Amino acid sequence: MAHLAIAGGQPVRRTPMPSWPVWNQDEVEAVRAVVESGRWGAQQGTEVRGFEAEFAAYQEAAYGIAVTNGTVALKLALTAAGVGVGDEVIMPGYTFVATATAALEIGAVPVFADIDPGTYTLDPASVEACLTTRTRAIVPVHLGGRAADMDALMALAQRHDLVVIEDAAQAWGASWRGRKAGTLGHVAGFSFQSSKNITAGEGGMIVTNDAAMGALAHSLSNCGRQPGGLWYAHYVLGGNYRLSEFHGAILRVQLRRYPIQLAHRQANAAYLEQALSEVDGITTLRHDARVTSNAYHVLFLQYHPAAFGGASKARFLAAMRAEGIDAMHAGYSLPVYRQPVLLAPNFGLATPPLFSGVYPAIPDYGKVTLPVTDRACTEEALWVRQSVLLGERQDMNDIVAAIDKVQRYSHELPE
Numbered sequence: 001m002a003h004l005a006i007a008g009g010q011p012v013r014r015t016p017m018p019s020w021p022v023w024n025q026d027e028v029e030a031v032r033a034v035v036e037s038g039r040w041g042a043q044q045g046t047e048v049r050g051f052e053a054e055f056a057a058y059q060e061a062a063y064g065i066a067v068t069n070g071t072v073a074l075k076l077a078l079t080a081a082g083v084g085v086g087d088e089v090i091m092p093g094y095t096f097v098a099t100a101t102a103a104l105e106i107g108a109v110p111v112f113a114d115i116d117p118g119t120y121t122l123d124p125a126s127v128e129a130c131l132t133t134r135t136r137a138i139v140p141v142h143l144g145g146r147a148a149d150m151d152a153l154m155a156l157a158q159r160h161d162l163v164v165i166e167d168a169a170q171a172w173g174a175s176w177r178g179r180k181a182g183t184l185g186h187v188a189g190f191s192f193q194s195s196k197n198i199t200a201g202e203g204g205m206i207v208t209n210d211a212a213m214g215a216l217a218h219s220l221s222n223c224g225r226q227p228g229g230l231w232y233a234h235y236v237l238g239g240n241y242r243l244s245e246f247h248g249a250i251l252r253v254q255l256r257r258y259p260i261q262l263a264h265r266q267a268n269a270a271y272l273e274q275a276l277s278e279v280d281g282i283t284t285l286r287h288d289a290r291v292t293s294n295a296y297h298v299l300f301l302q303y304h305p306a307a308f309g310g311a312s313k314a315r316f317l318a319a320m321r322a323e324g325i326d327a328m329h330a331g332y333s334l335p336v337y338r339q340p341v342l343l344a345p346n347f348g349l350a351t352p353p354l355f356s357g358v359y360p361a362i363p364d365y366g367k368v369t370l371p372v373t374d375r376a377c378t379e380e381a382l383w384v385r386q387s388v389l390l391g392e393r394q395d396m397n398d399i400v401a402a403i404d405k406v407q408r409y410s411h412e413l414p415e
């Protein structure tokens with residue numbers, strides 16, 4: 001008789017894992033108050049301005065500029081930091097596509113460096129190998145909520161006179177040696193898209209301690225207006241990237257709830273990592289005392305097929321789902337440099353991108369191979385969802401029990 005549920009046995013669990021978003025009557029009341037106030041835009045209301053101040057204070061940064069999403073936050077942060085047409089921007093190959101497209105949209109050129117196999121964040125040695133005379137910036141991604149090695153990356157940036165734009169899309173409350181994400185580089189972009197640990201469905205924020213970058217980012221997000229200027233006077237090439245009061249109101253509620261949720265996720269992540277240290281074939285990322293707060297948008301696990309009878313990551317995940325454990329997924333299945341958009345002529349558009357004629361040749365991303373990134377995408381990385389880390393100890397125990405069972409009976413995994 002089969003043991004594994006995927007082969008016809010009984011599943012470990014029959015109840016769903018905790019889901020996302022988490023909300024209550026506070027969000028409902030906050031939205032209702034905005035509706036009834038009649039002040040729906042940030043120019044009239046106080047919710048977006050309040051959220052900017054509260055989130056910047058939470059990140060211990062001087063300036064916060066709310067925008068429509070994290071992609072826009074990165075694009076405007078790059079521009080505010082002086083990155084433009086033809087400038088090379090070094091970033092990890094293992095990230096969401098927006099890290100790269102934010103640069104491409106302003107005519108800058110993404111250059112992909114590999115990640116450290118023990119942290120899944122930028123490997124400073126690989127960044128160093130990517131430097132050219134056209135390098136202008138580094139974009140460390142605090143992937144999954146774990147800060148990149150900002151000591152090494154800031155030292156490298158200083159030596160080569162580069163700006164550092166943190167992709168902090170997943171790093172609310174994350175810190176490195178006690179300093180919060182968003183204050184570690186020159187400027188940063190955060191996301192509040194629907195999967196994120198603080199969300200209003202969409203939303204983003206630029207965070208910086210640099211007054212000039214903050215002022216420019218604000219102007220860029222508000223049609224090029226300037227403080228004190230006439231409403232219909234526009235001074236720089238910006239756009240309308242403003243967030244609505246509805247978003248601001250929800251995000252303020254989400255932020256109030258956040259510190260307790262963060263501590264809850266951190267406690268469950270520590271418990272799960274400890275429990276999984278007993279399980280063959282699943283490893284966790286390296287512990288580093290300099291990562292003083294991990295936001296755990298994702299708890300990364302590393303899957304080693306040899307310990308599961310050679311079963312692929314996809315088969316392992318299918319077996320876990322059959323056991324009733326929809327707690328993890330495969331994450332990015334393609335490195336950014338293998339995304340069809342980066343391989344298509346003119347990036348899939350009818351006309352060449354902005355940097356044609358400035359840059360000697362559009363990079364042939366098809367030639368890029370980064371072994372650690374490739375391995376993470378194809379066979380190794382497992383992403384435990386942030387919502388699951390808001391569960392109870394029993395939920396964590398069920399995950400461990402299911403992994404253990406799938407391993408013990410891996411010979412039952414269908415071909």
Ligand SMILES: Cc1ncc(COP(=O)(O)O)c(C=O)c1O
Pocket residue numbers: 069070071072095096098099141167169170190191192193203204
């Ligand atoms: C690492 C990373 N960068 C950038 C973004 C872009 O954020 P958004 O989806 O809000 O545009 C996201 C989120 O989706 C992300 O995870």
